Amino acid sequence: MKRNAFKQILMIFAVFSMLFSSVGCDKNAPAEEKDLSLQAVLDAGQLVLGLDASFPPMGFIDDENNIVGFDIDVAEEASFRLGVKLVKKPINWEEKEDLLNAGEIDCIWNGMSVSAARAESMNLSGSYMKNEMIFVVRKDSDIKSISGLKGKAVGVQSGSTAQELLQKSKIYEDVTVTSLADNVSLLTALSQEDLDAVFLDSVVAYYYIVSFSEDLLILPGNLGEEEYAVGFRKKDQALRDKVQEILDEMRQDGKLAEISVKWFGSDITTLK
Amino acid sequence: MKRSKKTGLSVVQNLVITIFIILFFLGVVVAYYSVLDSETRDNITKNGELNAVSTAYRIDKYLSLGVNALKLTSYTLDSMIHDNCSQEEILNYLVAQSFATESTVTGQINGVYGVIRDEYLDGSGWEPDEDFVPTERPWFIEAKARSGKVAIVGPYIDAMTGNVTITLSRRLGDTKSVVAIDIEMDQLQQTVEDVASAGASDAEIILNSNYQVIAHSDRDEIGNDYFKNDNSFGNSIVNMLRKQTKKESYFSLEYNSNEYIVYAITIENDWVCLSVINATTVFSKLRVPLILTIIAAMSIIIILSLLMANSNKKDAFAQKMEEIANQQTEYAYRDQMTGLKNRRAYTEELERLSGELPEDLFVIILDVNGLKKINDNFGHEAGDELIIAAATCIRNAFTDTDDVYRIGGDEFCVITSGTEEDIDGSLNLLDQSTKHWKGVRINSFSVSYGVETTKGHSDMESVAMEADHKMYDRKNSYYKSIEKDRQ
Numbered sequence: 001m002k003r004n005a006f007k008q009i010l011m012i013f014a015v016f017s018m019l020f021s022s023v024g025c026d027k028n029a030p031a032e033e034k035d036l037s038l039q040a041v042l043d044a045g046q047l048v049l050g051l052d053a054s055f056p057p058m059g060f061i062d063d064e065n066n067i068v069g070f071d072i073d074v075a076e077e078a079s080f081r082l083g084v085k086l087v088k089k090p091i092n093w094e095e096k097e098d099l100l101n102a103g104e105i106d107c108i109w110n111g112m113s114v115s116a117a118r119a120e121s122m123n124l125s126g127s128y129m130k131n132e133m134i135f136v137v138r139k140d141s142d143i144k145s146i147s148g149l150k151g152k153a154v155g156v157q158s159g160s161t162a163q164e165l166l167q168k169s170k171i172y173e174d175v176t177v178t179s180l181a182d183n184v185s186l187l188t189a190l191s192q193e194d195l196d197a198v199f200l201d202s203v204v205a206y207y208y209i210v211s212f213s214e215d216l217l218i219l220p221g222n223l224g225e226e227e228y229a230v231g232f233r234k235k236d237q238a239l240r241d242k243v244q245e246i247l248d249e250m251r252q253d254g255k256l257a258e259i260s261v262k263w264f265g266s267d268i269t270t271l272k
Numbered sequence: 273m274k275r276s277k278k279t280g281l282s283v284v285q286n287l288v289i290t291i292f293i294i295l296f297f298l299g300v301v302v303a304y305y306s307v308l309d310s311e312t313r314d315n316i317t318k319n320g321e322l323n324a325v326s327t328a329y330r331i332d333k334y335l336s337l338g339v340n341a342l343k344l345t346s347y348t349l350d351s352m353i354h355d356n357c358s359q360e361e362i363l364n365y366l367v368a369q370s371f372a373t374e375s376t377v378t379g380q381i382n383g384v385y386g387v388i389r390d391e392y393l394d395g396s397g398w399e400p401d402e403d404f405v406p407t408e409r410p411w412f413i414e415a416k417a418r419s420g421k422v423a424i425v426g427p428y429i430d431a432m433t434g435n436v437t438i439t440l441s442r443r444l445g446d447t448k449s450v451v452a453i454d455i456e457m458d459q460l461q462q463t464v465e466d467v468a469s470a471g472a473s474d475a476e477i478i479l480n481s482n483y484q485v486i487a488h489s490d491r492d493e494i495g496n497d498y499f500k501n502d503n504s505f506g507n508s509i510v511n512m513l514r515k516q517t518k519k520e521s522y523f524s525l526e527y528n529s530n531e532y533i534v535y536a537i538t539i540e541n542d543w544v545c546l547s548v549i550n551a552t553t554v555f556s557k558l559r560v561p562l563i564l565t566i567i568a569a570m571s572i573i574i575i576l577s578l579l580m581a582n583s584n585k586k587d588a589f590a591q592k593m594e595e596i597a598n599q600q601t602e603y604a605y606r607d608q609m610t611g612l613k614n615r616r617a618y619t620e621e622l623e624r625l626s627g628e629l630p631e632d633l634f635v636i637i638l639d640v641n642g643l644k645k646i647n648d649n650f651g652h653e654a655g656d657e658l659i660i661a662a663a664t665c666i667r668n669a670f671t672d673t674d675d676v677y678r679i680g681g682d683e684f685c686v687i688t689s690g691t692e693e694d695i696d697g698s699l700n701l702l703d704q705s706t707k708h709w710k711g712v713r714i715n716s717f718s719v720s721y722g723v724e725t726t727k728g729h730s731d732m733e734s735v736a737m738e739a740d741h742k743m744y745d746r747k748n749s750y751y752k753s754i755e756k757d758r759q
Contacts, residue, residue, distance in 0.1 A: 132419075145351070202419040202420045202421070203419050205419070206420065206447050207419070209447045210448070217350075217353075217354065217446050218420060218446075219350075220347040220350040220445055248514070264416075264417035264418075265413050266413050266417035267417075268417045270542060272515075272516075
């Protein structure tokens with residue numbers, strides 16, 4: 001009988017301790033659907049990067065007809081660390097979402113601005129660089145400020161956030177907008193006086209003017225700030241997380257800064 | 273036995289109920305504590321948030337003065353460059369602008385300078401040394417790299433004033449010119465120290481986007497690189513900070529077995545304002561009463577368990593005593609030699625029955641024949657054997673009753689109910705078994721008996737006496753028959 005009572009006490013203690021131990025435990029996260037996106041890239045031995053190849057210095061075609069750029073260097077290093085080959089696939093920027101979802105490319109990695117719509121349709125990496133949206137005019141232009149654009153022909157890239165931003169801005173009603181497939185075509189048209197101004201990313205504009213066309217300059221002021229991120233298919237969480245992990249590593253070990261210094265003269269990356 | 277078992281179970285039930293009550297209260301205490309704990313945590317984070325927000329606000333305000341001054345200056349410079357103004361015109365503007373900013377934002381901004389169309393121009397009138405290469409200065413390099421975004425360089429000790437200074441610089445629209453202003457950080461540092469010394473937090477820290485310490489309530493930390501992987505406290509904060517996805521966030525952090533709660537706000541220029549509170553001291557104050565309560569409750573449970581177990585033991589002891597007492601009673605009413613009930617039991621039974629005399633009882637008095645002779649001739653051992661044999665035979669003959677008594681040396685009594693035929697049958701069986709008995713020393717013996725029924729009697733005494741008489745009558749006739757045999 002005595003033993004029985006002790007058994008009961010022991011049982012109560014056991015129940016008690018169980019109650020206590022269960023307090024600290026969180027509910028297990030529901031099992032996720034099997035995500036083979038990373039494995040697919042590893043199996044194929046390649047990461048297919050889609051880019052607008054006229055977006056210097058993030059990704060563009062150099063004099064020797066190679067695709068180069070800051071993003072390309074980062075992607076090359078990330079692919080190397082992932083153990084796969086980087087395949088650079090120039091695309092029509094307007095079709096980027098379709099190509100991504102059709103599986104023609106694994107990611108869009110080329111100074112792609114973060115927007116609410118893109119965050120909804122894609123699985124984005126952490127943002128890694130900031131950028132302002134500015135106007136470029138010719139040095140001999142009589143346009144001295146954004147308000148001076150009234151009645152002028154402004155070029156903007158099709159399918160870009162610049163296009164969206166311009167459409168939403170106050171001056172949109174007062175300018176004639178021409179959309180072309182890429183920024184280099186727009187800036188060429190500006191130099192050739194086919195356009196009066198081009199609305200684009202400051203990162204591209206400064207690099208382009210210094211490297212290719214000293215007859216242009218940037219108007220003071222901007223229509224907003226943007227951030228760049230890498231875009232993956234919405235469901236490709238495993239691939240996105242692995243690439244993010246590699247980018248974080250590169251941030252930590254200084255490789256990202258090194259690539260930034262190579263292209264910009266300083267580390268201007270904003271990855272956390 | 274049945275009764276005591278029931279008591280044992282209720283002891284366990286009592287114990288279970290008591291422990292459950294204690295556990296319930298303990299549960300209430302723990303629940304209360306967890307509410308208190310989370311509320312305290314909330315308080316700490318709110319406190320941290322308040323500190324960080326107020327610091328962030330002040331820094332934003334402080335910096336925006338400089339940033340706005342720079343933006344305004346660069347806007348005018350862009351226009352002047354676009355209008356092909358001369359270097360002299362631009363320098364004049366820089367001088368005027370330096371004077372304006374120094375006067376309006378007293379003691380914070382020291383002059384406007386820059387590289388304009390490849391030439392260094394300084395609005396404060398500072399003449400650089402010959403070996404001064406402006407395009408190699410950090411403010412120039414950083415501004416160029418940032419394509420029109422404001423670059424923040426520093427903090428560093430200004431060579432001219434000896435104060436902690438940062439430089440804001442910006443690339444102009446012609447892509448090759450850069451304009452810059454210097455801002456003294458002393459006021460910012462003072463802000464941070466004020467917030468921390470108000471006791472609201474253990475440390476107030478401002479980091480730039482590269483996790484370099486811009487300001488710190490501990491002055492010695494200024495300029496340290498928290499991004500460097502060196503397991504320092506600062507580095508631990510940065511590692512946690514890098515995992516945060518929101519502009520405003522808080523997280524707790526374990527460092528040197530202390531728990532810290534950190535509130536972080538990222539401000540406009542990617543600087544982070546951190547409010548660090550050591551939560552260990554706060555929580556340890558909370559935890560002491562909880563631990564004491566748990567210890568007290570546990571002690572009560574243990575003491576109760578011991579007490580209950582003890583009372584259980586006592587219960588078992590009492591039971592044992594009862595058993596012993598029962599046994600002793602049993603002994604007192606039993607004849608040791610034969611295992612039958614003894615004279616005492618017999619007397620008490622007669623008394624009991626006399627109170628309400630049943631009509632259908634038979635009293636049979638039995639006496640072993642020739643015991644004295646056996647004793648004399650074969651010794652007491654043989655005599656004892658005879659008595660035991662007689663007891664066994666009587667016991668076996670009257671199986672319907674327990675009331676078989678040894679009432680004297682060789683005298684027995686059976687009290688039983690039944691018919692006369694039953695009694696005759698039993699007596700026959702007894703005669704047969706005694707006649708054919710085979711023992712060690714005793715083979716075949718006989719028993720004299722007298723039978724009397726209670727019918728017609730008013731008390732047991734007289735029934736027994738009558739049976740006794742009848743038995744003696746028989747005995748006498750038995751001895752007579754033996755003597756006759758001998759003759």
